[in-house]
Amino acid sequence: NLADANGHEVRLWSRHGSQTLETVLKDVQIVLSAISMTGVRDVAFQVNSFSLSPETIFITATKGLDPQTTCTPSQIWQTIFPNHAVVVLSGPNLSQEIQMQLPAATVVASNISTAAEVVQLVFSSHRFRVYTNPDPLGVELGGTLKNVIAIAAGVCDGLQLGTNAKAALVTRGLTEIIRVGNDWGAKTETFYGLSGLGDLLATCNSPLSRNYQVGYQLAGGKTLREILTNLQGTAEGVNTCQVLIQRAKQQNIAVPITEQVYHLLQGEITPRQALDELMLRDIKPEYNY
Ligand SMILES: NC(=O)C1=CN([C@@H]2O[C@H](COP(=O)(O)OP(=O)(O)OC[C@H]3O[C@@H](n4cnc5c(N)ncnc54)[C@H](O)[C@@H]3O)[C@@H](O)[C@H]2O)C=CC1
Ligand SMILES: O=C(CO)COP(=O)(O)O
Incomplete structure (x- = not known):
C-alpha cells in the first residue's frame, strides 16, 4: 500500500487467493516477495517457470534462513534468477504500525545500486523513509x-x-x-x-x-x-x-x-x-x- 499511495499499480498474490501467480506477474516491473521462509524456494521456482522481462527487479522482505543450505532468501532468489537484480528490503518495520500509517524507516540493499535506487523511489514517502545500502x-x-x-x-x-x-x-x-x-x-x-x-x-x-x-x-x-x-x-x-x-x-x-x-x-x-x-x-x- 506504500507503493500504491505513490501512484504505482500494485497487484497482490497469495496462495489462498483466486488469481494465479502467472496472471498476477504478467508484465510486472518489480516482484516483491514477503513469503515466510518455508515457501521461498517453491515460489521462486514457480516464478521462474513464467516469462518475465530481463529488467524485472526482485525485492525480498523475508527474514529467515534455508534449513537445507543455510542460504538467505536473497541468495535463493539470486541463484534462481542469476541475471536479475535482487534487492533486500529490511528494517524496523512492524507491519501493524506501517498499516496504521505511523512513521517508519527502512533499508533497501543490492549489489546493483541502480536497482536499490529504483526501489527507494517506489516506496519513499513522508511517512516511510527509505535508505539505500550496498551490503545486501x-x-x-x-x-x-x-x-x-x-x-x-x-x-x-x-x-x-x-x-x-x-x-x-x-x-x-x-x-x-x-x-x-x-x-x-x-x-x-x-x-x-x-x-x-x-x-x-x-x-x-x-x-x-x-x-x-x-x-x-x-x-x-x-x-x-x-x-x-x-x-x-x-x-x-x-x-x-x-x-x-x-x-x-x-x-x-x-x-x-x-x-x-x-x-x-x-x-x-x-x-x-x-x-x-x-x-x-x-x-x-x-x-x-
Ligand atoms: N522486511 C521487513 O521489514 C519485514 C519482514 N518480515 C518478514 O516477512 C515474512 C512474512 O511475514 P508476515 O507477512 O508477517 O508473515 P505471515 O505469516 O503473516 O505471512 C506469511 C505469508 O507467506 C505465505 N506462505 C507461506 N508458505 C508459503 C508457500 N509455501 N507458498 C506460498 N506462500 C506461502 C502465507 O500464505 C502468508 O501469506 C517473514 O519472513 C517475516 O519475518 C516481517 C516484517 C517486516
Ligand atoms: O521483523 C519484524 C519487524 O521489523 C517483525 O517482527 P516479528 O516477525 O517478530 O513480528
Missing part, C-alpha cells in the same frame, strides 16, 4: 538474526528481569549477530544501522513482534507448541535459531545467547536455567581487540 547480505542477516535475540528479549521481559538485564541481553545479542555476520562476509557497520540495531530494538521492545511473543509466553510457562498454535503469523526466529546453531557450529563461532534460546525452544531447559547458564559463563574481556 548484512541487511538481510540483521533482519534475520535479530529474531532469535527477540525471543530471548521476550523471555527477559516475561521473567521481569529488569531494564539492565534487557540492555545487556540486546547489546550482547548484537555482538553475537556481528560475529556471525562478519564470518559470513557482511560489513560490521551495516549491523549498527536500521536493519541491524534498528530492527533489533524494534522487535526486542514490542509486543507486536511475534518472536518477542514466543519468548514472553515461554517465560509465562506455555509450551512452544501452544504458543505457535495461537500465534497470528510466522515467528521466523524459531527455525532461524536451529539453522544458526548449525552454522555457528560449522564455523566455530561463539553464540551463547542463541544456544540458550535453542535449548529453550527444544524444551531442554527452563527460562530460569537459560538465564543462569548465561550469567555463570566464564568471565572474559568485553571484546577481543
Whole structure:
C-alpha cells in the first residue's frame, strides 16, 4: 500500500487467493516477495517457470534462513534468477504500525545500486523513509538474526528481569549477530544501522513482534507448541535459531545467547536455567581487540 499511495499499480498474490501467480506477474516491473521462509524456494521456482522481462527487479522482505543450505532468501532468489537484480528490503518495520500509517524507516540493499535506487523511489514517502545500502547480505542477516535475540528479549521481559538485564541481553545479542555476520562476509557497520540495531530494538521492545511473543509466553510457562498454535503469523526466529546453531557450529563461532534460546525452544531447559547458564559463563574481556 506504500507503493500504491505513490501512484504505482500494485497487484497482490497469495496462495489462498483466486488469481494465479502467472496472471498476477504478467508484465510486472518489480516482484516483491514477503513469503515466510518455508515457501521461498517453491515460489521462486514457480516464478521462474513464467516469462518475465530481463529488467524485472526482485525485492525480498523475508527474514529467515534455508534449513537445507543455510542460504538467505536473497541468495535463493539470486541463484534462481542469476541475471536479475535482487534487492533486500529490511528494517524496523512492524507491519501493524506501517498499516496504521505511523512513521517508519527502512533499508533497501543490492549489489546493483541502480536497482536499490529504483526501489527507494517506489516506496519513499513522508511517512516511510527509505535508505539505500550496498551490503545486501548484512541487511538481510540483521533482519534475520535479530529474531532469535527477540525471543530471548521476550523471555527477559516475561521473567521481569529488569531494564539492565534487557540492555545487556540486546547489546550482547548484537555482538553475537556481528560475529556471525562478519564470518559470513557482511560489513560490521551495516549491523549498527536500521536493519541491524534498528530492527533489533524494534522487535526486542514490542509486543507486536511475534518472536518477542514466543519468548514472553515461554517465560509465562506455555509450551512452544501452544504458543505457535495461537500465534497470528510466522515467528521466523524459531527455525532461524536451529539453522544458526548449525552454522555457528560449522564455523566455530561463539553464540551463547542463541544456544540458550535453542535449548529453550527444544524444551531442554527452563527460562530460569537459560538465564543462569548465561550469567555463570566464564568471565572474559568485553571484546577481543
Ligand atoms: N522486511 C521487513 O521489514 C519485514 C519482514 N518480515 C518478514 O516477512 C515474512 C512474512 O511475514 P508476515 O507477512 O508477517 O508473515 P505471515 O505469516 O503473516 O505471512 C506469511 C505469508 O507467506 C505465505 N506462505 C507461506 N508458505 C508459503 C508457500 N509455501 N507458498 C506460498 N506462500 C506461502 C502465507 O500464505 C502468508 O501469506 C517473514 O519472513 C517475516 O519475518 C516481517 C516484517 C517486516
Ligand atoms: O521483523 C519484524 C519487524 O521489523 C517483525 O517482527 P516479528 O516477525 O517478530 O513480528
